[in-house]
Amino acid sequence: MIWNTMMGTSILSIPWGIKQAGFTSGIILILLMGILTLYCCYRVVKSRKMIPLIDTSNWEFPDVCKYYFGSFGQWSSLLFSMVSLVGAMVVYWVLMSNFLFNTGKFIYNFVHDINVTDIVPGTNGSNKVICPSAASGHPPQNRSVVFSSGNDTGFELFEKWWNKSQTVPFYLIAILLPLLNLKSPSFFAKFNVLGTVSVVYLVFLVTVKAARLGIHLEYNWFTENDFFVPEFRIQFPQLTGVLTLAFFIHNCVITLLQNNRNQENNVRDLSIAYFLVGLTYLYVGVIIFASFPSPPLSKECIEQNFLDNFPSDDIMSFVARIFLLFQMMTVYPLLGYLARVQLLRQFFGNAYPSIFHVLILNIAIVGAGVAMAIFYPNIGGIIRYSGATCGLAFVFVYPSLIYVISQHRAGQLTWPALIIHIFIILLGLANLIAQFLL
Template sequence: MLAKRDDSSMTSYGAIRPRTPDLSDEDDNPVARSVDHFLMSTQQRRVPPAISLPDRRRPYLFDRHTSQASLHSSNQDGGGSVADFHREHNMAIRYRFFSRLDPGGTTLLMPNHVVEPLLFSILPFDDFKDSEGKQSSIVTIFSIWNTMMGTSLLAMPWALQQAGLGLGIILMLLMALLAVYTAYRVVESPEGLTLDVESSTAEFSDICRYFWGKPGEYVAVFFSVIVLLGGVIVYWVLMSNFLFFTGNIVYESLQPNSTTLPVMANKTFTCDVYCPTPQETNAYEYMPADWDETIEALDGDVPDFKDWFDYGHIWSLRGTVPVLLALLTFPLMNFKSPTFFTKFNVFGTVSVMYLLFFTFSKALECGFNVDIWNEASPNFAALYSLKFPALTGTLALSYFIHNAVLTVLRNQKNPENNARDLSIGYALSAICYIFIGFTFYSAFPTFRSCIADNFLNNFGSGDVLSAAARVFLLFQMITVLPLLMYLIRAQLSYLATGDVYPGLSYVCLLNLGIISIAVLFAIFYPYVGSILRYVGSVSGLIYIFTLPCIVHLRRLKLQGRLTKTQIVIHVGIILLGVLNLIGQFLV
């Protein structure tokens, strides 16, 4: 039974001024209060100078036995609510926990495992928020767009070529509609549930724990980490590529009598693009060209070790460069807080804009080169292809925001606009993916099979725009990489130890293991398109197709609104995810 509150002692924050309560029995009379206004980070807390917080919180009483008797009586009269009783009881338990952490009740921060929205914000600065730390719809929309715009932009022309021009564009639109629907199901999932955390700070893993206990939480966190790990691997492959070509430019420019930037020798240039040699034709292309001679020399005479210190051995794309990159970036990943790197989030937007400009400028230079009739023409563009699962797998990762969408919308000023803002964010993302995919594909002046899974590889080191893109993207990815590593560490560490930073040695060991995996991929399997589609199809099956659907069905069942039509629709969505995963092994 709640103690009567004196309204005159209320402050403008809804807290109650202290007075000494009579708490003779802690077990029967736990205390509780709402922590809505205190569960916020220090960066988001803004208190007007004219308003002061209370010195400490005033508790109110919750009598378990009296409340149960009152609940029983109310139910007999047709009133009362079981959910209200459990909500008050959960509040009592949480209050006791926070009171032990902060006995004074004056400094209660957001729990460490709750991901801060500024990690995903396009403009993570206080100037773009109101006095309550809320952001407008325009900032929310572009944060959603910025979070989805990633490395898959570079692979989109290749993915479109795998599906064919006509079928590919249709699939891009359909996948966007499907992803925005399931993302909205994630957004509305905390509504009406009595969670063991505040709904405003709930993550989707908390919803899964509510329905399926710890196993549900483990599944959600595991596949969320898989997506982030896939992102780290793709970043490492691309950063190694960008660093390698940038180093080549610097090396060639420093050579005696060097007056021009290097060009790719022995390649057929057409409209300043070339068809790179498919790496799949040589499983050991990461090794030097004279590797066989070196092995033979080891069997006989001692080799001249001076050859091992020439530029070709020291600066190898699938050898030394990924390792050197690890040595340079490893110290950046061990910081306790990644707040500093969030200041560079805006560079993600700039990089996307630059890629849009880069693609458009190349289209103006090369023109429109599409022939849908003559299959023998170098400009032939197939309207469809049976390899389309490569596109749907890539899109499953391109449109993936489901593990972060609750965080992005947490500071929404007008939550009633969530559906609209989410839809606009997805529409902008689909437009960007289609623009880059279609524009590059239609302007490519030779066989479409030459389009690389990183379209910058279709340009030589001497191309000014592509060289600038590599340098800029390298810097941008180096600033984003610590954020990805932090998100992986925060989820795994909190799940395993209850602390997002268990210690420097633990963090270094975890980061070393993740980096080792990324380096191995960069050396032995640096195929961006394949990594994207496999990671996207696996994690998309769980996070895009399955979990949002079954959570929605469970909520409908609890509300008594579950119908056969709902079951058929959402089971069909799950089957599409299964087919998408199976299709990756058939192309």
């Protein structure tokens, strides 16, 4: 359950993050961030047990923050929790627009027997890989040239009304906004298995593509050439920002573990879940990076969503987008429900004060997603900014401070423990600052 909940959209950006950090340093960072976030998550799980003389069995982590930091802890935890939820919903909207656009384009071309060849640089053959960023210098726009013996007017009209940034993000409103206004999205929780199916299929896709493309690696620590990136790059904080959200489950881990029949196994189960998540990220990221054909292309061509490196007529990528689109359309209302419960209950004491309140909140959230899909469709950037921001509080600062304060009150705080946890807090702060500098 924890693995299924933690695995999300970040997996699509892990290969790009490894490119930004360098191959060897990227692998090291995934391992280190996995261990660090696991430890901080462990501190979250244990935080309730450190409060004496109070029954904390029904407490969530924001309740623990309120106990230690008063109203500041209560409201700041709400703020950072909303950043993580809304940030995830914005990423979902950008990706759903991408997947819906490519799915519609594939179906239209197939039905009308249109042969479309992407005009961006790419490899030849049946296992084609493309480099959209080399053609435009901007996020991929799926530019293409059409070969058809008939009248192209219909295709031109389709391209006008089926545009990834100008029209498709608005089409999603008609589907998802009504779903966000439902009082209880419990129906969509039944489709949670789609997340597992999607990740398993992505692993399968990556394995097949790598087997066909082969391995293309050249090890060089600092020198960059036309086809390879160095093993260490100064942009490595971009990967740590992505990983902060990729390993983020700290604001709901207590709730998830409450369903464990044997509570004494919580730490074991949490460790196993983090191990499996880290292994999945490592496998997908390393295989995509290693098999990316350079030469003739450059590793710099790896996109923030690695599915964009496969052409629009690729069957396996089409199936992956279908899986991910349906999964995200079922998870999106659940994320909206969590955001609504946390925000409206805090302000009005009721998760559904009226349809008017709920509609205003949902329009604001949907509007943020549409705006980002139009003006800043860079999921890697959105993930790392939101991940580093919410991670500063829930991953690095609050768990460490709560542990230090509780140990100090119990008279058990040692200098090594104090230094280690101050260092963790400073790492979280540096991680956030670096996102805006690099």
